[in-house]
Amino acid sequence: MTNNQKRKQVFISYAHTNENHKNRVKDMAKELLNQGVDVILDIWDFEKGSDLNLEMEKALTNSDLTLIIGDKYYVDKANNREDGVGKESIILSDHYVKNLKKKDYRILYAFTEKDDMGAPILPNYMLANNSFDMTNETNDFQTAEEIARTVYGFPIEQKPKLQPIPDFSEKNNMSSIKKIKKVNKIDNKLVDEFIEDLKKELTDLDKEYKKYQDIHTRRDFSRITTLLKYWEDVVSKVNKAKDPAKILEQLLNTLDLNDKSNNDATRIFIRLSFVYTIAYAINMDDISFLEDLIKYDYTIENREVDYTIINRFCNPFFIQTEIYEKGILEYKALYSDIEEKILRDIDVNIVEILEADVFLNFITLFNNKKSPSFSNEWSILDSTIFSKVEKYKNSFKYLKSFKREKTINQLLPLLNMDNLQEFIEKLETIENNKLFLIIKKEEIASQK
16 A cells, blocks of 8 residues: 555454354454454444444445455345344445446455355345455465455556557468468468468567566467467368378477477467367367377477377466466466467357367376376366366266267277277276266266
8 A cells, every 4th residue: 555545444244153254254354454454343343232233334334345254154144134144234235236336346245155056155136246255265365465455456467568569560461371261172282381371470479478578468369369260261171180280290399498488379379279179170070080180199309299298388488487476376277268368259169178178188098008297198277276167067068978888989099999898997097087077987988
């Protein structure tokens, strides 16, 4: 808080559910006081024998903001208008609706529990509220800072700086794409032209990303989105699955393997275009296309490697820098958010990409007789706490078809297996795979 900024007063509303919850609220109040927020809390500020309803109404009316720390007990009381919480909620809901219309957000909500579907448990009148997550008590210190920043208008995620207008005249015009759009099938010559155009475009974009080392400066992903739109045309018109793999192989050989801070744009594009191609093959129900993609041998630095090299080499350095400087461990979540931004304007969506990601992870575990090492694994770009697999699992279609023997039998050549019994025996050795969030292990290949 700057010296000339007015101190804000916050009233904390909560239910006396049990001693643990009361102590947690008290600790949160103390931390907010340490963050410069003037907190009103009943155990400190309401005198014994006073009219509690009157004290609550005064606190709600006179405070700059109200922070509700709600658990299921609080929400049930609020929705049913029971006891003190119910009376408080009548006042709060009236304030909330009136101030919402004026875009004056004077009520903040922190939820401590989620329902069976993973959704925050909120009072009915606040279902559209952008809330603070307090489901993990170990993060209360960080949550207190986030609340204090919100109170004083200094969010952790600030708007990126506006950058200079680029010199568009110097950008590669990707002339090969104009030719690709006019043909039904792409020959080898046109594939080679596209590779050269793509290399130039990504090299230019790599340099652009390299300029910005400030973690608060967000990269512009619109050009990668455009390149992925071109990739859609290429994948749908190639003669064989090896053509996209050949393009990715050439891009992998442009990476500076001695300096991880180079080639961020190329790394993002390689991973996302590969997973897109897997998603495309799944949507087309083309198992032979899938098999060719997954069994392709990439030659990099005169050695042959499989597709998992993409998992190893295609991690943008700027994300690693950001999590290091912010002291957080949500690398995969940040990468997943970037993918979602890039995919917003193309035909394939994040659900299809995530489904392909889970598929690759599952196939990789099967193809490795032992637990995969760092060098031959396939990681799903999905956060541990707020799992997007959980969020989207009802939308996955192909993975749910793993219940059928027919689907699994189609996959056996890809898995280098001879029969279904061998598959089932191997399945028993696999644990903690995200696929098992979508379909129970015992249900895989359970239907004729």
